[in-house]
Amino acid sequence: MYGGGYIFDEPNGKQLREEKQHDDPEKLAAFEARITRGEKIEPGDWMPAEYRRQLIRLIEQHAHSEIIGALPEGTWITRAPGFKRKLALIAKVQDEIGHGQLLYNAAETLGKSREAMINDLLSGKSKYSNVFNYPAETWADVTVIGFLIDAAAIVNQVANAKGSYGPYCRALERICYEESFHLKQGHDAFIELATGTPVQKQMLQEALNRWWQPIMHFFGPPDKTSQHSEKLMQWKVKMASNDEMRNQFLESYVPKIWELGLTLPDPNLRKDPETGRWQYSDPDWDEFFRVINGGGPCNEERLQVRKWAEEHGRWVRKALMNPQERRALPVA
Amino acid sequence: MNNAALTDLIIKMADDELIQGHRNSEWTGLGPVMEEDIAFSSMAQDKIGHAWALYRILHENLGGQDPDHFAFIRKEKAFKCSHLVEMPNGSYDFSLMRHFLFDHAETVRYESLRESSFEPFQQLSRKFKGELKYHTLHANAFIMQLSQANEESYARMQSALNDTIALAAGIFEPSAEYEEELMVAGVYPGEAALYHRWLDRIYPVLVKASLNLPEMSTVTPVYGGRKGFHTAYLEPLLKEMGEVFNLDTEANW
Amino acid sequence: MSNDSLDPRVNRLKLGDAGAVIKVEEGENWNVYEVFHQEKRGAHHEHVGCVHAPDPQLALVFAKEQFARRKKCVNLWVVRSADILAFDAEDEDMFENNLEKNYRDASGFKVMEKINKFKQSK
Numbered sequence: 001m002y003g004g005g006y007i008f009d010e011p012n013g014k015q016l017r018e019e020k021q022h023d024d025p026e027k028l029a030a031f032e033a034r035i036t037r038g039e040k041i042e043p044g045d046w047m048p049a050e051y052r053r054q055l056i057r058l059i060e061q062h063a064h065s066e067i068i069g070a071l072p073e074g075t076w077i078t079r080a081p082g083f084k085r086k087l088a089l090i091a092k093v094q095d096e097i098g099h100g101q102l103l104y105n106a107a108e109t110l111g112k113s114r115e116a117m118i119n120d121l122l123s124g125k126s127k128y129s130n131v132f133n134y135p136a137e138t139w140a141d142v143t144v145i146g147f148l149i150d151a152a153a154i155v156n157q158v159a160n161a162k163g164s165y166g167p168y169c170r171a172l173e174r175i176c177y178e179e180s181f182h183l184k185q186g187h188d189a190f191i192e193l194a195t196g197t198p199v200q201k202q203m204l205q206e207a208l209n210r211w212w213q214p215i216m217h218f219f220g221p222p223d224k225t226s227q228h229s230e231k232l233m234q235w236k237v238k239m240a241s242n243d244e245m246r247n248q249f250l251e252s253y254v255p256k257i258w259e260l261g262l263t264l265p266d267p268n269l270r271k272d273p274e275t276g277r278w279q280y281s282d283p284d285w286d287e288f289f290r291v292i293n294g295g296g297p298c299n300e301e302r303l304q305v306r307k308w309a310e311e312h313g314r315w316v317r318k319a320l321m322n323p324q325e326r327r328a329l330p331v332a
Numbered sequence: 333m334n335n336a337a338l339t340d341l342i343i344k345m346a347d348d349e350l351i352q353g354h355r356n357s358e359w360t361g362l363g364p365v366m367e368e369d370i371a372f373s374s375m376a377q378d379k380i381g382h383a384w385a386l387y388r389i390l391h392e393n394l395g396g397q398d399p400d401h402f403a404f405i406r407k408e409k410a411f412k413c414s415h416l417v418e419m420p421n422g423s424y425d426f427s428l429m430r431h432f433l434f435d436h437a438e439t440v441r442y443e444s445l446r447e448s449s450f451e452p453f454q455q456l457s458r459k460f461k462g463e464l465k466y467h468t469l470h471a472n473a474f475i476m477q478l479s480q481a482n483e484e485s486y487a488r489m490q491s492a493l494n495d496t497i498a499l500a501a502g503i504f505e506p507s508a509e510y511e512e513e514l515m516v517a518g519v520y521p522g523e524a525a526l527y528h529r530w531l532d533r534i535y536p537v538l539v540k541a542s543l544n545l546p547e548m549s550t551v552t553p554v555y556g557g558r559k560g561f562h563t564a565y566l567e568p569l570l571k572e573m574g575e576v577f578n579l580d581t582e583a584n585w
Numbered sequence: 586m587s588n589d590s591l592d593p594r595v596n597r598l599k600l601g602d603a604g605a606v607i608k609v610e611e612g613e614n615w616n617v618y619e620v621f622h623q624e625k626r627g628a629h630h631e632h633v634g635c636v637h638a639p640d641p642q643l644a645l646v647f648a649k650e651q652f653a654r655r656k657k658c659v660n661l662w663v664v665r666s667a668d669i670l671a672f673d674a675e676d677e678d679m680f681e682n683n684l685e686k687n688y689r690d691a692s693g694f695k696v697m698e699k700i701n702k703f704k705q706s707k
């Protein structure tokens with residue numbers, strides 16, 4: 001699960017000047033022509049340093065989001081009601097770890113090791129999707145995450161799957177396939193509550209109210225405030241604008257929420273019949289940046305738990321390490 | 333053939349699978365490395381799946397409650413799982429060793445059911461065969477590799493074995509009331525026979541791993557779970573597992 | 586902090602300090618193995634991704650759940666990524682003329698045309 005709220009790297013002037021010198025104009029032209037023709041870039045290909053850096057950052061953030069994303073839903077693994085929900089939730093959280101595995105591999109083909117990425121996550125240097133810094137307070141929160149956050153992630157991932165980097169696209173293809181199971185099981189559990197007892201309905205409505213703003217944040221800041229994404233769009237690293245994806249999500253899912261008799265906590269939310277686009281109140285973007293920078297309700301716990309897992313798994317990893325063996329990064 | 337005897341056996345098997353699967357699922361998302369996290373989670377799901385299948389047999393063939401109600405509402409006293417599966421996860425060495433001992437026990441049990449006179453057992457035995465093969469392959473690989481890796485990991489595995497062996501022997505707690513009847517009816521070969529088959533399975537792996545299996549005649553198996561006497565860990569586990577379901581047991585979740 | 590998580594699993598862990606420095610050593614996630622998946626008997630093994638593992642045996646154990654827990658599968662191969670030999674991307678030009686060499690291709694031979702011509706000439 002991952003949204004468009006990623007933070008692209010902003011290189012400093014010196015870095016850019018140096019990279020420009022290394023980026024042979026002939027090779028750059030051939031690279032860009034390949035992308036324009038709709039061909040994929042593969043790990044061994046020549047690529048501009050800036051392309052490599054932004055892709056590593058993007059895929060790495062996506063990978064971190066998967067393994068951190070396993071935590072809010074994991075909150076309810078031991079409490080899921082009934083066999084079917086219990087098994088589906090474990091399988092879903094397992095898939096998130098599996099997605100993380102695929103994505104770290106894809107990022108590794110660009111030259112950054114899994115260990116280095118994990119270290120950047122643990123130190124706070126590298127970010128993950130903001131939405132996972134919020135708590136899953138009740139079982140209903142799990143259904144909201146499973147249905148709507150996964151739906152939002154699919155909008156983003158389907159777009160990214162058409163990007164230019166082969167290994168990332170291949171990972172996303174598998175991920176999107178599994179996300180469709182997540183969405184379906186989330187929707188199913190969501191409908192069960194929406195059509196259930198008064199207590200269940202209330203539980204769901206409250207969860208929806210809690211999650212609406214993080215969901216609106218999920219696709220990232222409005223286009224008018226994001227900078228320098230033109231090159232990234234041309235290189236097919238960024239595939240759709242934040243507002244475009246947000247609109248697509250609202251178009252597909254708001255009706256599915258409303259048809260169940262639920263409400264959303266935004267009096268201005270409606271589809272403009274003339275433009276066909278959705279209108280909504282601006283979510284609190286200061287809150288978005290506050291949470292990204294560590295001020296959310298769960299930032300601290302998420303990293304503490306990841307640190308616990310790395311620390312307590314270390315003896316297993318170290319015992320089986322074989323430093324003499326010839327090593328290589330993933331080939332594709 | 334008395335249904336009470338069959339019911340008793342199925343509840344013991346199913347409760348073991350459910351609680352073991354539940355415990356192992358606690359590792360999902362927190363494992364030592366992503367690949368192992370995924371593998372361990374699949375096996376946890378398989379265990380819970382086995383429990384579900386057994387409760388369905390109770391429900392469909394023996395007039396028991398529906399599986400969700402039976403598993404998620406039942407009182408602690410009515411559970412018949414062994415103490416081994418109730419224990420908290422501890423660190424990964426404990427969880428791995430429990431997985432190794434439990435899964436070999438499960439394997440010999442389901443193998444014995446291939447020829448059971450109770451037809452649903454035959455089906456389960458065939459259905460779970462491949463899964464259990466993977467579970468024991470995974471367990472054997474980890475036990476052998478970690479025991480042979482370095483001093484720390486060897487010491488950890490040996491101490492995990494010391495901590496779990498009496499608990500694991502408790503899986504085979506005999507039942508004075510029903511066991512004889514089930515054996516005579518050809519349902520299964522009885523706990524003592526399974527216990528010896530289990531020892532025959534784990535012993536060669538432990539030898540290869542250079543781990544010392546204590547002289548089993550000196551080990552007192554931890555019994556009681558099969559009669560409803562449990563460790564202090566089971567009650568909170570059940571409370572947690574049923575927390576949402578018990579908000580409204582008549583609702584659909 | 587270790588007692589106010591909403592996750593009962595987390596409350597059972599003894600979490601360390603949020604600011605604690607935890608670093609993973611290079612190589613701690615083991616080596617990389619490429620995974621090849623065979624969907625059914627008679628089919629080729631196809632590359633589907635890779636796993637990190639300390640040795641081939643565990644690579645296979647891990648590959649089974651990461652790459653064959655849903656899809657139909659009858660067998661898997663694993664091979665150390667370091668043992669894969671491939672052409673450089675810039676050697677792609679070696680393959681450029683493949684499609685022009687129609688003497689290697691059935692479509693390059695117009696048998697029926699010749700037979701018809703022969704029949705007409707009689």
